[in-house]
Structures are given as structure tokens and as C-alpha cells.
Amino acid sequence: MANLILFTYVSLEDFMLPCFTKQYFGIDCFGCGIQRSLALILRGEFMEAFKMYPAIYTLLLFFGIIGVNIFYKFNYAQKLIRNLAIINAIIIAISFINKYIN
Template sequence: MFLKLEDYMLPCLNKKLFGVDCLGCGFQRAIVHVLKGEFIDAFKMYPAIYSLLFFLIYILLNFKFKFNNSQKTVRFLLLLNLILIVGNFILKIL
């Protein structure tokens, strides 16, 4: 018996309580789309998915290899993700 990842997703409490999407709405479903190989659907669901994945991979690799100027790169990637997440949120509510 194969269990689907969708069966284990957490509901958005912000959406349930207030009826409004939060900044992270769509992230879990986008991860599922990436794992299934549905890359365009993942981007449509949550546009910041690829920059967040790159950010997490970079941080994990930085623990192992200690890149030069990693603090500047982490700050840049953090700012990029923040802009993408907030921009996506603003587009959703408009």
C-alpha cells in the first residue's frame, strides 16, 4: 500500500482561521510537485520554490566545504527569497 505525500500535509491555520493565504501557502504542494518531476506546476504553485531549494542546498554545502564570502552570498540569497516570497504574497492578495 503506497501512501501519498498529500495525505500528510499540514493545513494552513492562517487560511483556516482568517480565510487569507499566508506567506508560505503553496510551499508544501510545490515540494510535492518537485518530487514528482512537475517543475512548472511547482513554480506556479510557489514561485520561490527553486530559490529556496538552492538556498538550503548552498547552506548545507557551506557547512561541509566552507565557501569564501559565504556570508555575502547567504545575505543575497536571503534577500532574493524574501523579495520573491513577499512579491508572490502581494500578487495573491491583489
């Protein structure tokens, strides 16, 4: 019962790390929003998570494939990982630029 009461008062946002780039320089970094986006996914707010950090789903796929590849080597894994890394870099860069244009 005590765990349930504690769980209702403690949220993931209480444990998030601050962005040092934003804190010291006043600008967002390429990763700003990823922690909040993961918290939104865990709460089931999938569209809000995408709006917060557009690369979240491709990053989850990227790290999921890397994790699977550690234990089970499959054909074309390196090519798939490389292509997902490029796609993620493009999405992150576009969303970063879009954040400052709008």
C-alpha cells in the first residue's frame, strides 16, 4: 500500500536530468526533449511524444535492433543499423533547425 501511495506522488519528471546546454547557453541541444518524450510514451501519449521529439520512434527502433544484434546476429544488420543512424541524424537535424525557424 505504501508503494502505491509513493507511486502516485512521484513521477518520472522528478528524475529527469537537466540539459546543460540549455541551462548554460540558453539554447536547446540536439537531444532536448528526448527524456520527456520517453516519459510521454510510457504514459501512452504517443502523438505528444512524437511532437516533443520527432526522432523518438526511429531511435527506439535503432537501439532495439542494436540490442537484438548483440545477442542474435542476423544478415544485413550492419547495413540496417547504418541506414537507421543516417535517418535518425537527418530527422534530428531537421527538427532542430525547424525548432529555431518557427
